Amino acid sequence: MLFIQFFKSSIGKKWIMACSGGFLLLFLCSHAAGNATLFNSLPLFQAYSDQLHSHPLIIAILSKVLFMVFVIHIVTGVVLFLQNRKARGTGYKVQKRAVKYSQASRTMIYSGLFILLYILVHTCAVSFGDHGTIGLTISYLFSSPLVILFYIISFIVLAIHLNHGFWSMLQTFGVNHPEYNTLIRNLTYIVPVFFLLIFSAISLLFIF
């Protein structure tokens, strides 16, 4: 009862978004670390993949959990979007923002849905394929400039999503203190740019 009440409340939904978002951020870190083996060589990446998939139980549990967290994050995000649209009633004739840089926060639902599209494409093309030959799959995939372009656009959208998401997560957790706010503000740029650079570099590896 306590849990249901909490998660139905407006602040509870914020926490769901922040916790699931935080989990997905951790997943991004591990994904980036795994992919970083590609900077060394394709066989090393294949070896990493083989090693990972030699633990079927871990893979089964983690992929189910990851899937659940994704669903929770998306469903809650869409519910928030729909509920919030109704809360205004009649809209304003002149719509203006007082905050200077609000492009990222304003477009969370759209950047989120684009990332969802990307994930569908990416999982169909790579994750659900044969892991024994994943090295071949991706080197074939990234030989097409169109695919690379789609991937890089997606990473840019992801970076924009993270720019608001990362800060918003900390604010929801109650991390807001004048002493750390400069650091946090810098991190809202550093974290997204880090992922943008590392993932884009990986998708560009194959044409050089």
Add this chain to the structure above:
Amino acid sequence: MPTTNITLSLEIWRQKDSKAKGDFETYKLSNISTDMSFLEMLDVLNEQLTREGSDPVAFDHDCREGICGMCAAVINGIAHGPEPETTLCQLHMRHFDDGDTLVIEPFRSRAFPIHKDLVIDRSSLDRIIQAGGYTSVNTGGTPDGNSTPIPSATAELAMDAASCIGCGACVASCPNSAAMLFTGAKISQLSLLPQGQPERKERAMAMVTAMDKEGFGNCTNERECEAVCPQGISIRHIARMNREFVKASFFA
């Protein structure tokens, strides 16, 4: 700044009563002194309308010195107008140029029904306060000054939160119509002080629940509220409310 007289074109939301369907009306106003406040400018308009025999524009106001929180309107898309940390009554016409068009709309939220023109019903905010309940104070003689020590930094923070005048601009400016800045300030004010401790958790719980019941939206950390708040209330108080609510929900 020298005084000049400016001419304005106003587009104002006119709505007969809470049931009627409103619309914008355009008015021309000339010879407005830049020393006037925004509400004085509306007074001039209303005199003009009364002389013409038409219905004056209804708007809320009381103190006209930025402390009561009654005045409220959205000017060209910004609640309380373009000047930061300024209520509408404290906004002066010198911030506008000759020939400007000003679109004047009521604060909009499902939880703020419109009574008439720019006058809205903000009793939803009162009900959040009521849900907060009481603080326990011992009866008896007046306590000695400083008998309850409070660090001055804490007292300042509590005072910052307490300076909320309940105008509702945070709700009006929030893209989600959320009332988190208001509720965060009201919860923080007492949870920071020793006098607020006995009922601290019940209060956080009850006020957030009341806020959700009124039909305000959900906060998605857009920061618009902080940008328009005439009292400069920081979203730090929302962060504190988030913590208070979790503590109250799971560790009560």
